Amino acid sequence: MKGYHGRILEIDLSTRKMADLSLSEDFLKKYIGGATLAAALVYDRMKKRTDPLAPENSLIFSTGPFTGTPLPMVSRYAVGGISPLTGFWGEATSGGRFPFRLKGSGWDGVLVTGKADKPVYLFLREGKAEIRDATDLWGNDSYQTQKAIKDELKDESVSVACIGSAGEKQIKYAAIMNDSGRAAGRCGLGALMGSKNLKAVAASGNLRPELSNPEKVRDLARQAVAQINGNLVSVAFREYGTMMYTDMAMTLGDAPAKYFTKDVFPVSKITGQALRQAYTVRNYACLGCPIGCGRELVDFKPGLNVDGPEYETAVGFGPLCMNTDLDSIVRANHLCNRHGLDTISAAVSIAYAFYLHELGVLTKKQVGFELPWGDSEAIIKLVEMIVAQEGIGQVLSQGTLAMAKEFGRDADEAAQVKGLEMPMHDGRAFHGMALSYATGPRGACHLKGDYYNVDLGNLVLEYMILPSERLSSEGKSEGVAKFQSLKDLFDSLTLCKFAPLTVTQLCAMLNSITGWEYGAKELLAAGDRSINLKRAISNQLGLTRADDKLPRICSAALDEGSTAGVEPDLEKMLRGYYQFRGWDWETGRPTKAKLLELGLNQVVGEMYP
Amino acid sequence: MRVKAVFHGILSDWVGVPQAEFNLPDGGTFGDLLSEVRKVYGPKMPPQLGNKDQADFPRAFFAMRGKERLNEPTTRLQDGEDIQFFLSLAGG
Numbered sequence: 076m077k078g079y080h081g082r083i084l085e086i087d088l089s090t091r092k093m094a095d096l097s098l099s100e101d102f103l104k105k106y107i108g109g110a111t112l113a114a115a116l117v118y119d120r121m122k123k124r125t126d127p128l129a130p131e132n133s134l135i136f137s138t139g140p141f142t143g144t145p146l147p148m149v150s151r152y153a154v155g156g157i158s159p160l161t162g163f164w165g166e167a168t169s170g171g172r173f174p175f176r177l178k179g180s181g182w183d184g185v186l187v188t189g190k191a192d193k194p195v196y197l198f199l200r201e202g203k204a205e206i207r208d209a210t211d212l213w214g215n216d217s218y219q220t221q222k223a224i225k226d227e228l229k230d231e232s233v234s235v236a237c238i239g240s241a242g243e244k245q246i247k248y249a250a251i252m253n254d255s256g257r258a259a260g261r262c263g264l265g266a267l268m269g270s271k272n273l274k275a276v277a278a279s280g281n282l283r284p285e286l287s288n289p290e291k292v293r294d295l296a297r298q299a300v301a302q303i304n305g306n307l308v309s310v311a312f313r314e315y316g317t318m319m320y321t322d323m324a325m326t327l328g329d330a331p332a333k334y335f336t337k338d339v340f341p342v343s344k345i346t347g348q349a350l351r352q353a354y355t356v357r358n359y360a361c362l363g364c365p366i367g368c369g370r371e372l373v374d375f376k377p378g379l380n381v382d383g384p385e386y387e388t389a390v391g392f393g394p395l396c397m398n399t400d401l402d403s404i405v406r407a408n409h410l411c412n413r414h415g416l417d418t419i420s421a422a423v424s425i426a427y428a429f430y431l432h433e434l435g436v437l438t439k440k441q442v443g444f445e446l447p448w449g450d451s452e453a454i455i456k457l458v459e460m461i462v463a464q465e466g467i468g469q470v471l472s473q474g475t476l477a478m479a480k481e482f483g484r485d486a487d488e489a490a491q492v493k494g495l496e497m498p499m500h501d502g503r504a505f506h507g508m509a510l511s512y513a514t515g516p517r518g519a520c521h522l523k524g525d526y527y528n529v530d531l532g533n534l535v536l537e538y539m540i541l542p543s544e545r546l547s548s549e550g551k552s553e554g555v556a557k558f559q560s561l562k563d564l565f566d567s568l569t570l571c572k573f574a575p576l577t578v579t580q581l582c583a584m585l586n587s588i589t590g591w592e593y594g595a596k597e598l599l600a601a602g603d604r605s606i607n608l609k610r611a612i613s614n615q616l617g618l619t620r621a622d623d624k625l626p627r628i629c630s631a632a633l634d635e636g637s638t639a640g641v642e643p644d645l646e647k648m649l650r651g652y653y654q655f656r657g658w659d660w661e662t663g664r665p666t667k668a669k670l671l672e673l674g675l676n677q678v679v680g681e682m683y684p
Numbered sequence: 685m686r687v688k689a690v691f692h693g694i695l696s697d698w699v700g701v702p703q704a705e706f707n708l709p710d711g712g713t714f715g716d717l718l719s720e721v722r723k724v725y726g727p728k729m730p731p732q733l734g735n736k737d738q739a740d741f742p743r744a745f746f747a748m749r750g751k752e753r754l755n756e757p758t759t760r761l762q763d764g765e766d767i768q769f770f771l772s773l774a775g776g
Contacts, residue, residue: 307744307773310730315694317775323693327770348697386775500774522776531746532772544753572776637751 076100077287078140078588079108083116084182084204086197088271089130089189093204096186104591105674107567108139108183110166111605113155114612116186117164118678123615127157127165128245128270130190136236136276137184139569140588142174143283145296147303150174150362151569152184152236158262159270160247160420160474161494161518163613163622165262168566169236170361171254176234176278191272196224196237201280209274213243216413217252224277237275238265239415244464245269246472248420248496252412256382257361257369260417262495262517287590295584299576303365306575312368313358315347317386322346324386325394327545328638329504329527331497332394333448334423334430335490335629338501338636340394345401350383353401361571368573375405384408384418387521390499391422396429396454403451407458414462423496424471425457427478427489436482442467487627493518493618497629502643505530506548509630509643510555510652513623516563516609522572523565524558526551535561537578537595548644552651560602567605603656604673607665610658611678620663623649685710685763689721692770695745698733699725708761715757717767718742733771746770 081103083096098112106115113135120133134156141149152174158165177184180199187197194209212220217239224235236253242265249265250258259265268274286292303309311319324330325342332340343349350356350370359369359382370383384392384404392398392407411418431437432446439445443466446453460468470481475489475496490497495518502509507526512519529535530545538561540554565572568585576584578595585593593601610618625645632642653660657669670679690703706720722741733744747754748768749761761767 305732307732307771310732311694311771311773312775319694319771320773320775321693323770324774326692326768329774346693348694525774525776527774531770531774532743542755546751 076103077285077590079103079284080181080183080282082182083184083186084199085186086204086206087189088187088191088195088206088273091206093206098183105601105604107564107601108142109137109151109567109569110153110155110168111563111567111608112139112184113137113153113166114164114605114608117155117157118608118612120188121157121612121615124617125157127159127162127267130271131188132157132267134187134264134267134271134273135184136177138174138178139567140585141568141570143178144286144588145293146363146584147296147300148361148364148366148571148574149569150364151566151571152177152259153566153569154251154259154264156264156267157616158264158495158517159245159266160263163493163616163618164517164609165264166517166566167251167259167261167264168569169251169253169257169259170364170571171234171257172362173234173236173253173257173278174569175362176232176280179280179282180278181280181282185276187271187273189271194272194274196273196275196277198228198277199280200278201282212274214240216240217415218255218413220275221255224275228277228279230279233277233279235275235277238268239413241415241462242266242269246416246461246464247474248417248472250411250415250417252415256412258412258417260419261520263417265415286588288587291587292584295580295587299580300365303575308573308575309366312366312573315351316368316370316383318345318347318350318384318389320386321389324390324500326637327504328633328636329501330390330394330499331501333397334395334426335497335501336430336633338504338633338638340397341399342394344399345389345393345404349401354383356383364571366573372405381405381409382412387499388418388422391419391426392454395422395426395499397448398451398454399449400451403454407454410455410458410462416458416462419498420474420496421458421461423490424461424475424478425454427475428457428467428471431482431484436484437467489626490628491519492625493622495519500527501638502625502629503633503638503641505545506643506648507545507551507555509625509645510551510648511559513625513645513649514555514559514652516559516606522562524555524562525572526555526558529554529558535578538599546638546641548648551648553655555648556652556655557599560599560606563605564598564602567601600673604675607669607673608675608678610665611670611675611682614664614682618663620660623663685712685761687712687717687761687763688766689717690766690768692768695769695771698729700728712761713757714747714754714759714761714767717761718757721769744772746772
């Protein structure tokens with residue numbers, strides 16, 4: 076087997092038993108790696124209607140065949156499990172150095188079940204694994220934890236993925252943090268980690284699986300680096316990070332403001348340019364990335380360097396809360412990183428609190444202070460209260476769906492899909508995104524696929540995914556489905572979503588690493604398989620077509636801005652999507668024929684007994 | 685006729701102005717405007733954008749007239765119109 080170690084480290088924290096789980100080449104060829112591999116392992120082990128935080132549930136850290144190779148933009152890992160926030164399939168990915176170290180430790184990933192009787196962390200180094208005491212680390216923030224583990228192991232090359240206090244307290248949108256402020260943020264998998272008393276996974280080593288054609292891989296890597304450097308994504312993100320899009324997004328109506336009720340807001344103070352002007356900005360690049368879209372703010376406060384916000388966070392704590400104060404956005408981001416909170420879910424929940432306060436539903440007495448829109452100090456205070464589980468912070472820490480229930484509001488007011496809070500690309504500005512959010516494998520996900528990029532002009536010729544009118548719901552279904560499948564694959568391979576590579580290149584890379592013969596058709600089928608497998612997991616957990624929807628707060632036409640008067644026709648797009656996907660309109664499940672076509676025979680047996 | 689090009693986001697940073705007016709021949713097209721933008725501002729743009737050849741240059745942009753997206757170089761423009769230019773790239 077080439078490109079893989081062919082084994083996952085399986086650990087039961089209740090019994091402290093560790094064993095290698097062998098992965099066959101046929102299994103890997105089918106599920107490839109990363110989040111899809113995690114889904115396949117979860118599917119095998121899950122029980123229907125389970126409590127996501129029950130000890131028997133699995134939590135998987137996984138790499139892919141691209142991870143650790145000379146290819147650029149491949150230092151990514153995925154975490155998968157049943158989401159404590161949504162109750163359905165949950166996954167999150169992150170970059171940094173940890174993915175290379177995890178693969179370099181000699182396993183393709185780690186599967187954790189059970190619950191330790193006291194806080195522990197895992198240490199993996201070149202084929203050896205240890206469960207170590209983390210009692211003294213419990214209570215440390217994510218930065219302190221990473222440093223303490225490196226100090227304890229006396230190994231600077233160790234990379235650490237850990238939880239902060241949010242994960243320890245099992246806050247439903249707790250993130251897993253690695254390499255300073257990189258976050259596997261979405262779906263609350265940090266809470267799942269906390270429920271197992273697992274404070275961190277530390278990895279070190281340089282064990283690399285053999286490549287099928289190493290010379291070809293190096294050639295492809297050189298070509299890819301040249302191509303990336305010659306691409307717009309490189310110069311734009313290197314110069315200004317993802318915040319380079321903030322002002323364009325607002326002009327296009329893509330950046331939501333005032334809890335999704337406006338798309339007109341002055342954003343000139345919170346752009347990538349503004350960040351560069353206000354602070355000393357250093358680029359952060361994941362291992363092997365020629366771009367470096369991450370921001371590090373040097374001496375943000377005397378002697379304190381912090382990770383800079385990216386687009387999602389800037390808009391979430393900015394326009395969504397009607398806040399123009401860049402400093403407070405940086406502080407809120409830093410607080411979330413320190414304590415391990417998903418900035419998207421945190422920001423959307425806080426914006427909902429402002430909204431409810433304006434309506435008079437959430438009072439000063441309940442909050443402890445007034446919540447006028449744009450009050451930057453209130454935003455910081457609410458993040459602190461969420462982390463501390465103090466007062467109203469406890470309600471906000473459950474996410475918007477639970478907040479709506481708590482305050483007796485219609486669920487259509489909760490800005491989420493399937494319980495996962497909406498990211499900062501408005502489905503009214505790119506109708507393909509409305510469909511993508513409604514059907515995303517983990518709920519409202521802006522990364523699979525990021526259809527706004529298609530309708531801005533970035534086509535995928537191999538699959539005939541072509542730009543179309545962004546404010547129209549016509550002809551979107553097939554393109555969205557294909558693009559979701561393609562972008563889902565990025566998290567299997569694993570590869571950064573910003574990598575401007577063609578499908579033909581991806582196939583050549585995969586084949587030269589593994590010796591397989593994947594063509595464009597087979598690759599898309601693998602993406603389809605992944606989407607359907609994750610769908611099957613969520614179906615088993617109770618998901619139906621009724622869950623494939625957008626809340627009204629995020630779909631009702633606005634009265635000003637570039638999307639004024641326009642509303643996506645979700646049902647129309649959804650019907651086309653279901654037809655293309657081969658999903659049953661009544662049940663919301665993949666049809667038996669589709670599952671068989673994709674080789675998901677085990678799912679057929681359980682879904683259609 | 686005179687047509688205004690409005691540069692959004694980092695485009696305005698790169699070209700050094702938020703907007704610029706161009707004289708086009710009567711009946712001028714979107715393609716004519718792109719040629720003018722490329723001639724005047726191409727050298728100020730990063731090589732990944734400004735050095736793109738004539739055929740590729742339009743693909744670097746997402747251009748709009750009101751709510752209408754401009755794709756075709758043959759699209760006729762009218763005197764006094766504002767054309768909005770965005771980079772065809774979004775943050776994550």
